[in-house]
Amino acid sequence: AQTVTQSQPEMSVQEAETVTLSCTYDTSESDYYLFWYKQPPSRQMILVIRQEAYKQQNATENRFSVNFQKAAKSFSLKISDSQLGDAAMYFCAYVNTGNQFYFGTGTSLTVIP
Amino acid sequence: DVKVTQSSRYLVKRTGEKVFLECVQDMDHENMFWYRQDPGLGLRLIYFSYDVKMKEKGDIPEGYSVSREKKERFSLILESASTNQTSMYLCASSFYRYEQYFGPGTRLTVT
Numbered sequence: 686a687q688t689v690t691q692s693q694p695e696m697s698v699q700e701a702e703t704v705t706l707s708c709t710y711d712t713s714e715s716d717y718y719l720f721w722y723k724q725p726p727s728r729q730m731i732l733v734i735r736q737e738a739y740k741q742q743n744a745t746e747n748r749f750s751v752n753f754q755k756a757a758k759s760f761s762l763k764i765s766d767s768q769l770g771d772a773a774m775y776f777c778a779y780v781n782t783g784n785q786f787y788f789g790t791g792t793s794l795t796v797i798p
Numbered sequence: 799d800v801k802v803t804q805s806s807r808y809l810v811k812r813t814g815e816k817v818f819l820e821c822v823q824d825m826d827h828e829n830m831f832w833y834r835q836d837p838g839l840g841l842r843l844i845y846f847s848y849d850v851k852m853k854e855k856g857d858i859p860e861g862y863s864v865s866r867e868k869k870e871r872f873s874l875i876l877e878s879a880s881t882n883q884t885s886m887y888l889c890a891s892s893f894y895r896y897e898q899y900f901g902p903g904t905r906l907t908v909t
Contacts (some may be wrong), residue, residue, distance in 0.1 A: 691840075694838070717895075718895050718896075720897060720898075722900075728902075729900055729901070729902050729903070730888065730890075730900040731900070732897045732898075732899075735896075735897055776840065776841065778898075780895045781895075782895070784829050784846075784848060784892070784894060784895055785843070785846065785854075785856075786831065786843070786890075786892075786898060787843075788833075788840045788841040789840055790838060790839060790840035791840050
């Protein structure tokens, strides 16, 4: 069975600093996608970044980057130059060849001014 | 701009009522999903649909049913609402395994 684990229920970061959110997953498949989603308070869930398992290069989107370690089944999100608007709940997600998505329990990120 | 809409942001219903939650997407996506979001539990899949009139049970289908008569619309039905179904309900759609697009959510309270 596929599972996604986020072991940090809460994290905090000083504005302008860097923070890393952790995610591990369990799967026997070799072909899958991984995602980080952001859910600001009382707002819609949006995609932050996507990583295809067949790609060795880590995905980056502006201040957001991932450290994808396929053998270790680890997929962490690094946020550089943290901004107040980055405060949100962050969810790690996995999708398999059956188009079924699995989500972690989320990490609540606080940005301290 | 892609859009997933849900019929209500907030809903209050009484125990035993039949509840309909509607979701519409304008992206011609094959896949649509209903999740339940509770603090500390993340998103749990209730049902998903990969085509019109097709559906698959997720992790927590008990007490729920779904309907997909048209590609753009996916409805979640609580046959007889109970207090333990008080939650945030999120609808999403996707094109195959590419990213999901989410609706704003419906916060349902059952009293």
